[in-house]
Amino acid sequence: MSELAAAPARPQVSIAYQNWHRFSRNPTAVIGSVIVTVVVLTAVLAPWIAPHPDHVGSIVNFRARHLPPSAQYWFGTDNVGRDIFTRVLFGYRVSLLLAAVVLAFAVPLGAALGLIAGYFGGWAEIVIMRLTDIALAIPPLVMALAVTAVLTPNLTHAMLAIAALWWTWHTRLIFSITRTLRAQEFVEAAEILGASRFHILFRELLPNCASAILVKTSLDFGFVILIGAALSYLGLGVQPPTPDLGTMVASGADFLPDRWWESMLPGAAILFVALGFNLLGDGLRDLYDVESVR
Amino acid sequence: MEFLYFLIRRLLWSLLVLFGLSIVIFVIARVMPGDPARLALGPRASQEQVDDLKANMGLDKPLVEQYQHFIVGLSRGDLGLSFLTKRPVNDDIAETFAATLELVLATISIAFLLGIPLGVVAAAKKDGGADNLVRFGAILGAVTPSFLLALLLQVLAGYELHVLPTTGRLSPDFPFHPDITGLVTIDALLKGNPAALIDGLKHLLLPSLALSAATVGQIARITRSSMIDVAKQDYIEAGRAFGIPDHVRIFKYMLRPAFVPPMTILGLEFASLLGNAFVVELVFAWPGMASYGVRSILQKDLNAVMGVVMISGLFFVVANLVIDVLVGFVDPRVRIQGGQG
Numbered sequence: 278m279s280e281l282a283a284a285p286a287r288p289q290v291s292i293a294y295q296n297w298h299r300f301s302r303n304p305t306a307v308i309g310s311v312i313v314t315v316v317v318l319t320a321v322l323a324p325w326i327a328p329h330p331d332h333v334g335s336i337v338n339f340r341a342r343h344l345p346p347s348a349q350y351w352f353g354t355d356n357v358g359r360d361i362f363t364r365v366l367f368g369y370r371v372s373l374l375l376a377a378v379v380l381a382f383a384v385p386l387g388a389a390l391g392l393i394a395g396y397f398g399g400w401a402e403i404v405i406m407r408l409t410d411i412a413l414a415i416p417p418l419v420m421a422l423a424v425t426a427v428l429t430p431n432l433t434h435a436m437l438a439i440a441a442l443w444w445t446w447h448t449r450l451i452f453s454i455t456r457t458l459r460a461q462e463f464v465e466a467a468e469i470l471g472a473s474r475f476h477i478l479f480r481e482l483l484p485n486c487a488s489a490i491l492v493k494t495s496l497d498f499g500f501v502i503l504i505g506a507a508l509s510y511l512g513l514g515v516q517p518p519t520p521d522l523g524t525m526v527a528s529g530a531d532f533l534p535d536r537w538w539e540s541m542l543p544g545a546a547i548l549f550v551a552l553g554f555n556l557l558g559d560g561l562r563d564l565y566d567v568e569s570v571r
Numbered sequence: 572m573e574f575l576y577f578l579i580r581r582l583l584w585s586l587l588v589l590f591g592l593s594i595v596i597f598v599i600a601r602v603m604p605g606d607p608a609r610l611a612l613g614p615r616a617s618q619e620q621v622d623d624l625k626a627n628m629g630l631d632k633p634l635v636e637q638y639q640h641f642i643v644g645l646s647r648g649d650l651g652l653s654f655l656t657k658r659p660v661n662d663d664i665a666e667t668f669a670a671t672l673e674l675v676l677a678t679i680s681i682a683f684l685l686g687i688p689l690g691v692v693a694a695a696k697k698d699g700g701a702d703n704l705v706r707f708g709a710i711l712g713a714v715t716p717s718f719l720l721a722l723l724l725q726v727l728a729g730y731e732l733h734v735l736p737t738t739g740r741l742s743p744d745f746p747f748h749p750d751i752t753g754l755v756t757i758d759a760l761l762k763g764n765p766a767a768l769i770d771g772l773k774h775l776l777l778p779s780l781a782l783s784a785a786t787v788g789q790i791a792r793i794t795r796s797s798m799i800d801v802a803k804q805d806y807i808e809a810g811r812a813f814g815i816p817d818h819v820r821i822f823k824y825m826l827r828p829a830f831v832p833p834m835t836i837l838g839l840e841f842a843s844l845l846g847n848a849f850v851v852e853l854v855f856a857w858p859g860m861a862s863y864g865v866r867s868i869l870q871k872d873l874n875a876v877m878g879v880v881m882i883s884g885l886f887f888v889v890a891n892l893v894i895d896v897l898v899g900f901v902d903p904r905v906r907i908q909g910g911q912g
Contacts, residue, residue, distance in 0.1 A: 548715055
């Protein structure tokens with residue numbers, strides 16, 4: 278005790294600060310979070326910062342059609358003379374909304390099912406994990422195609438179709454983590470102390486899955502945006518005149534290769550946001566050391 | 572014997588997954604709002620016509636009976652009639668499936684031929700320049716929209732450089748018909764027709780490159796991390812102590828056990844690979860199942876759509892079965908623990 282007291286006082290560093298310190302020294306994480314912040318800010322502020330906010334709807338401006346990128350139109354103009362940069366900023370709103378809604382549904386559901394299957398085992402495990410296997414056998418894009426074929430293609434149905442399968446990845450992930458945690462002392466201790474099942478699932482097990490869920494969700498943001506873009510590229514997602522990145526690539530592709538900006542720049546915008554979320558997820562994975570999450 | 576047991580168990584699971592899949596598809600097709608008969612006939616048909624077609628298709632019967640009918644048809648491999656082409660959906664899909672299969676197989680070959688060496692190099696030079704390049708490349712491959720890459724390759728290699736054809740499976744009027752397996756390259760080899768083989772490969776190169784980007788990255792990444800894991804094992808250290816040369820250590824003792832994770836990853840990746848194939852096929856006018864599926868969707872041809880989803884699921888299940896059996900072959904631990912999933 279006296280030796281401890283005699284040791285020179287070390288400055289108190291909070292865990293949050295230590296985490297921040299490690300995070301800020303990880304180039305992938307920093308670049309990723311910068312990209313994500315830029316995209317989210319521009320999407321939120323789009324009505325105020327977009328150079329031509331009136332170009333969002335179905336207006337025509339024929340005198341300025343097919344203009345290459347310039348100081349006035351940063352990303353050029355499309356086939357009816359609308360500013361592509363403005364429409365990209367508004368397109369980000371749709372992409373982010375889609376991903377946020379899908380994940381707000383899929384992550385809690387997937388995590389809850391994974392916890393239940395992993396902790397209780399037995400029949401719960403058999404039923405839930407076989408259900409997951411079935412859902413995994415359907416390519417999400419193909420499922421979305423089928424759903425939009427029966428219902429009308431629009432943003433809500435696209436979200437529904439993607440969310441209907443997306444929970445499976447989280448179930449698998451949380452299931453495998455929970456199964457290894459189940460036998461650990463802190464869970465047994467809680468059981469012996471008579472903690473309720475609810476308490477064990479959500480107060481003991483869930484916090485130990487939190488970092489994996491965070492990493493996976495960050496990566497997923499990028500992938501859901503990519504699937505949404507693919508759907509609208511096929512004409513089965515967001516319908517015109519709402520600006521959507523995938524739709525813009527599809528309509529701009531008619532004018533390749535001469536008017537490359539009309540498809541390539543919105544396409545690059547999709548890549549940019551997906552890259553941001555992926556780098557962020559990659560950096561968080563290094564930070565929390567959860568190698569198993571892909 | 573043990574392997575046979577593993578195989579039977581794995582087969583039963585696959586059947587169960589397919590059964591579940593059929594229920595999902597049935598629910599989408601029959602239970603969700605939207606009247607298939609009305610969809611087929613369009614808004615201008617009279618109510619009697621719609622009712623007639625309903626009775627014809629058995630849509631007026633209770634759902635359980637409809638499902639029985641559906642599953643009996645499925646078990647015979649009958650996917651029903653296309654409302655649009657008035658032909659059995661089976662025939663339509665059979666014609667287009669071979670093209671998709673060829674594209675997917677070419678993509679997987681590229682993914683392994685590029686991904687494994689890249690992963691090995693990255694692992695050997697861990698944290699060096701090559702490693703960082705491979706890791707960044709893997710992320711870039713995963714986040715590039717497949718339609719963007721497809722368009723880019725089409726423009727660069729096709730229109731700008733004029734080195735490769737940009738659409739279809741064979742040049743127009745090329746006198747070759749793939750009537751043995753349906754795969755142009757395989758049939759050209761079987762028939763000993765080098766001109767057809769070269770033409771087929773030229774057409775195959777751009778679409779499969781566009782489709783493989785994400786998978787190459789994944790495989791490189793997994794190969795890298797499993798090589799690094801294997802390198803930490805004691806027997807590798809012992810090998811070094813015995814003076815076994817580097818190349819023998821890497822290729823003989825590290826690569827084989829490191830081969831298992833990339834294969835398992837491929838099984839999981841397969842669903843998204845198939846999904847992306849839909850987009851890539853459209854860009855390159857590849858006459859595959861995806862082009863057929865998207866056309867059916869836009870024209871509300873319900874039986875055809877359900878057929879395409881079912882066949883995609885079947886393709887996924889069979890591919891995973893094959894992968895699991897291969898993995899069980901390479902890694903005896905898998906078949907002892909039993910194939911889960």
